[in-house]
Amino acid sequence: MMDIEDAWARVPGEAARWLHDMDPDHCYSGFEPLRRPDSVWLLHAMYAWEEGLVTTTHDDVHQSVTAAGLTDPAGEAPGDPGDVGDLLEGAIVTGTDLGRSGHPGTGWRRLRWRELARGFGEPVVPEGELPGNRCLRQGHPAGSWSAAIQPPAEGCLDRESWHRLIGVLLRHSPAGAGTRCLAYYCPLVTADWDDETVFAGRLGDAAALYDHPDMPSCPSDLWAEDRSWVVYCDWDLWGTKVVGPTALVDAVLADPDLEAVRLPWTR
Template sequence: MDLSGWEDSVWVLHSMYENTSLPSHISYDQARRATIEAGVEKPVIINGFSLDDGSAVTTGVGLGFSDHPGEGWTRLTWHEYFARLGQTPGRDEAFPPSFQWFSDGGWPVSIDFPAEGSLDGESLRALVSVLTNRAAAEHCYFYPAALTTGDFDNVEIQEGRVSDIFKLVGEGVGRFSPSNFWPADHSWFVYTDYDLCATRVSGSADLIDALQADPILETLRWDKPDQPTPDKATVEAQPTRKARRLSWWRR
């Protein structure tokens, strides 16, 4: 759920990394096809159809929670990446921060692309650190969207301190940070979409200033002017199943 109604908001761009010791002229797709041809990997077959028959491209775009890739990798900010192309991230883009901001085709194996659907470890720790310094962090709610849990019939909301979010992320593959989390007093709101490579944080002007000043978080202001998101009152007034599920927003 992406809601408006706060004083200010900013996008936290999910982290990406670069390893200059790896070839920048070989894409993830080329590398995968080479390993399949060499017999190191097998093609992915689903219902008798191969996902490696040339009709699909291995882009290198990750999904879900990720963290620093390890030795040899350094942080590559979005601004640094776009500066190499003589561009400014987000300028004239019709969509929120996502793979659509970047060039088509597969990524080079030397770049670890910012993952979709979840805050990364470095950004999540920095964000929680900023939020922990605010009184509202002691009583928060955490909501995982259905796409991240695979459960489309039940809505489950967890409660705890904002620092408890790391317990919800869990261990292993296929994990996500909560799609939404917010304090009981509704003074701020965090929104992570399954298909986006950034997380939107809404709240007071001083909170947004603190996020923008953080040395670890990479932030960006982006709003689509012709399609503003609905405010809480508008969404709650909708006589639909979705609106009824949003009843926890009522004060």
């Protein structure tokens, strides 16, 4: 089994300077690259319970469990500097995961954004918006999704789509698995606000980055050393942007296991 930490070596943060210069205002959550020359947004996967939807929400479930005294008391004791209990009191549990996600298992089916949007009679992504919590509002009008829906994860492409995307990148990179790549993790992922976290490795080893033992997420930015393509995953969004040649973008759009859209109003 490949050792991720051996395959991906830490390099000076200066390697991400060109991305910072392109998008200096978003270094905390990831750098959004400009079209180079084309771009597409991958929509993070969501899932529905096969037996049908319910009106009970994720927040309803949380409130019931809390009222029954079944919540996990693990964490800082009240009064500790890290205690956030008071801050979270009254917060709505939306059902949205932050970071890594994947197929929930038996009994769940893939629910495409297009399927849900069509049922609601609304666009997949409203004009002028990015894939995030302002999308598919009729699916979570009060903030929390139906407990029979596993909504898109925030901040990280789902596991299955990440592996599928790496396969597309391999086919559209002349050096294939040997393509030299760099991976940047933003401070909201690393909690390191002093130094940029950048790793260097091979595209053939990029699928394994999804499970880097020191990170809760896929890279915020992954790019070929020659900058011919960039993958951008903002910690605050439900979508992952891929920029590069039109042939690559068309391949992402055509892949049956990926759900992707062009958003012409984005950078």
